[in-house]
Amino acid sequence: MLTTNSTECAGPRLKDIQSPKDLRTLSIDELNVIAEDLRQTIISTVSETGGHLAPSLGVVELTLALHYVFNTPDDKLVWDVGHQTYAHKLLTGRQKQFHTLRQYKGLSGFPKFKESEYDAFETGHSSTSISAALGMTLAKDLKGDKNRVVAIIGDGSMTAGLAFEALNQAGHLDKDLIVILNDNEMSISENVGAMSSFLSRQLTSKTVRHLRKHISIRLKELHGVGDRFLNVLKKSEENIKSFFTPAMLFEALKFYYIGPIPGHELTDLIPTLENIRDNVDGPVLVHVITQKGKGYGPAEKNPGNYHGLGPFDVATGVPKPSSGSISYTQVFGETLCKIARSNPNVTAISAAMPAGTGLTAFSKEFPERFFDVGIAEQHAVTFAAGLAVEGMRPVVAIYSSFFQRALDQIIHDVCLPNLPVTLAIDRAGVVGDDGPTHHGVFDISFLRFIPNLIYMAPKDENELQHMLHTAVSLPGPTAIRYPRGSGEDVVIDQEFQLLEPGKGELLREGKDILILPVGNRVYPALRAAEGLEKIGIEAAVINPRFINPLDKELICHWAQKTGRLLTVEDNIHHGGFGSLVLELLSENRLYNIKTTLLAHPDQFIEHGPQKTLWKNSHLDSPSIIHAAMELMKE
Numbered sequence: 001m002l003t004t005n006s007t008e009c010a011g012p013r014l015k016d017i018q019s020p021k022d023l024r025t026l027s028i029d030e031l032n033v034i035a036e037d038l039r040q041t042i043i044s045t046v047s048e049t050g051g052h053l054a055p056s057l058g059v060v061e062l063t064l065a066l067h068y069v070f071n072t073p074d075d076k077l078v079w080d081v082g083h084q085t086y087a088h089k090l091l092t093g094r095q096k097q098f099h100t101l102r103q104y105k106g107l108s109g110f111p112k113f114k115e116s117e118y119d120a121f122e123t124g125h126s127s128t129s130i131s132a133a134l135g136m137t138l139a140k141d142l143k144g145d146k147n148r149v150v151a152i153i154g155d156g157s158m159t160a161g162l163a164f165e166a167l168n169q170a171g172h173l174d175k176d177l178i179v180i181l182n183d184n185e186m187s188i189s190e191n192v193g194a195m196s197s198f199l200s201r202q203l204t205s206k207t208v209r210h211l212r213k214h215i216s217i218r219l220k221e222l223h224g225v226g227d228r229f230l231n232v233l234k235k236s237e238e239n240i241k242s243f244f245t246p247a248m249l250f251e252a253l254k255f256y257y258i259g260p261i262p263g264h265e266l267t268d269l270i271p272t273l274e275n276i277r278d279n280v281d282g283p284v285l286v287h288v289i290t291q292k293g294k295g296y297g298p299a300e301k302n303p304g305n306y307h308g309l310g311p312f313d314v315a316t317g318v319p320k321p322s323s324g325s326i327s328y329t330q331v332f333g334e335t336l337c338k339i340a341r342s343n344p345n346v347t348a349i350s351a352a353m354p355a356g357t358g359l360t361a362f363s364k365e366f367p368e369r370f371f372d373v374g375i376a377e378q379h380a381v382t383f384a385a386g387l388a389v390e391g392m393r394p395v396v397a398i399y400s401s402f403f404q405r406a407l408d409q410i411i412h413d414v415c416l417p418n419l420p421v422t423l424a425i426d427r428a429g430v431v432g433d434d435g436p437t438h439h440g441v442f443d444i445s446f447l448r449f450i451p452n453l454i455y456m457a458p459k460d461e462n463e464l465q466h467m468l469h470t471a472v473s474l475p476g477p478t479a480i481r482y483p484r485g486s487g488e489d490v491v492i493d494q495e496f497q498l499l500e501p502g503k504g505e506l507l508r509e510g511k512d513i514l515i516l517p518v519g520n521r522v523y524p525a526l527r528a529a530e531g532l533e534k535i536g537i538e539a540a541v542i543n544p545r546f547i548n549p550l551d552k553e554l555i556c557h558w559a560q561k562t563g564r565l566l567t568v569e570d571n572i573h574h575g576g577f578g579s580l581v582l583e584l585l586s587e588n589r590l591y592n593i594k595t596t597l598l599a600h601p602d603q604f605i606e607h608g609p610q611k612t613l614w615k616n617s618h619l620d621s622p623s624i625i626h627a628a629m630e631l632m633k634e
Contacts, residue, residue: 015037017090017091028270043296049100054299054306061264069273078129088111094107102433110122138175151177167250181286254282328483332424339472381413387421400481404446410447441600454476457520481519502552504545510537510539513532514555517543555584563592566631572601573597582597600619
């Protein structure tokens with residue numbers, strides 16, 4: 001049992017904690033010292049490496065309490081999303097490697113099986129924890145394993161339908177599953193929707209107090225009989241509270257609800273968790289109130305700005321200067337605002353990431369036309385389809401890796417009825433330090449086959465604005481994929497251009513080989529062509545602009561003229577742009593064309609700088625030159 005020590009703690013520090021076992025003999029004072037060390041280490045490291053600061057700072061005490069109470073790793077902790085696991089990593093034998101967080105070949109910013117036996121489930125997308133934890137619980141039950149499984153999920157993640165599908169089954173099965181609801185009233189941007197309001201501390205405290213006060217005043221006005229009614233209501237106070245708190249929802253799903261309890265007080269957290277561990281059977285949900293960014297002033301004041309960020313100055317909280325021109329995301333946001341000023345039917349939809357997708361300015365300038373649906377990508381797409389049916393021109397801005405969650409809705413609800421919905425696919429291609437859960441290297445493969453979908457990829461930020469203007473002008477569904485990070489620092493045209501669907505752009509003529517890059521690989525291909533020219537190889541370069549439909553005439557003409565074709569894409573090899581071009585050559589019976597396809601290998605790509613990952617996959621200019629020279633030998 002935990003003991004308190006009122007004297008100043010001079011005991012163990014974080015450096016002395018090699019595993020959670022070292023925590024379980026400590027006092028509250030000693031654990032609070034460890035909590036302070038964890039915060040300082042996280043702040044110091046993330047200021048150098050970048051990362052998810054505010055989420056990890058918000059769960060320091062909760063992480064300590066969970067490892068203190070439960071017999072990890074035999075008991076399993078399943079973290080939702082996983083970007084809040086920095087304290088967890090520091091407590092589970094990874095202190096010496098923590099300075100490599102999110103660095104190439106260093107620690108991942110998310111749970112990884114290969115890093116530690118304490119990482120019970122790999123994740124990087126939201127709302128998966130309850131489903132996974134329930135599956136693990138059932139498996140343990142079938143094996144006769146009595147160890148516990150705990151899912152830790154945020155209130156933002158609880159807005160997704162997947163979380164409620166899992167809750168529904170868990171309540172039905174009545175197994176010993178523990179769910180910790182980490183309620184900080186924030187996901188990445190400020191939470192939206194009825195569920196967020198339902199879970200908020202204002203509803204669970206202030207509203208109930210005001211209602212009780214109002215009822216008491218009115219009943220006291222009824223002399224005699226009012227007092228008797230008031231006494232009855234006071235005896236039923238807990239029933240009244242439960243009606244107006246999340247208990248009503250979760251207990252309807254057959255979970256035993258506990259809370260809300262303060263998430264930064266170990267004296268509350270540890271006894272509560274111990275009681276659940278020892279005395280509560282069946283599914284239980286513990287509602288914990290935390291503060292995102294706890295312990296670092298700038299992150300407490302603006303948790304959204306410190307959710308995920310690059311290196312920063314600890315003293316001021318100001319991001320360190322980074323080189324590069326305007327980002328693709330910024331150009332997208334500014335362009336959409338410009339289009340919306342002249343087109344009142346244009347609307348914008350975000351799935352809990354207006355800042356990350358460049359829609360903050362749009363949300364402020366056109367609040368009635370901006371919709372943040374929460375972490376609900378499937379709903380976002382079908383919701384957009386509904387808007388389109390009534391004449392709106394919705395633009396759905398979501399990261400490539402998150403669009404994976406809405407494939408059926410794209411096919412069934414948008415493309416099948418041929419509705420004018422625009423999919424703005426941000427972070428297409430490798431994204432860098434967030435790693436395999438966030439790399440957008442599959443969207444060409446899972447979107448290019450869909451009928452009716454006009455699918456574009458800009459070579460630079462200027463072409464992006466013309467593509468967005470074109471997309472909202474076309475009568476059917478469109479998609480635009482564009483990468484993370486800075487553009488090519490080109491001049492931005494003041495007037496929009498309408499691009500003809502299926503028409504590519506010949507950037508360079510050449511008689512020896514055709515290089516066919518797509519999107520952000522166009523400029524590396526042009527630089528490669530310049531390098532090839534120096535050694536006597538004349539390379540033609542085409543910017544296809546459109547993945548679907550392809551400019552068949554232009555590509556086939558230059559493929560025949562050169563006899564050699566090299567495709568380059570920031571996408572997985574299987575089913576990607578290169579495969580599409582091979583299909584084109586086959587359909588036109590151009591069997592004599594020698595081809596090489598450059599793409600990411602058919603495997604999951606680990607985290608690292610974008611330039612490093614492009615080089616590793618042979619997608620940079622020197623690699624294109626080498627591939628072209630090898631093709632010329634055939």
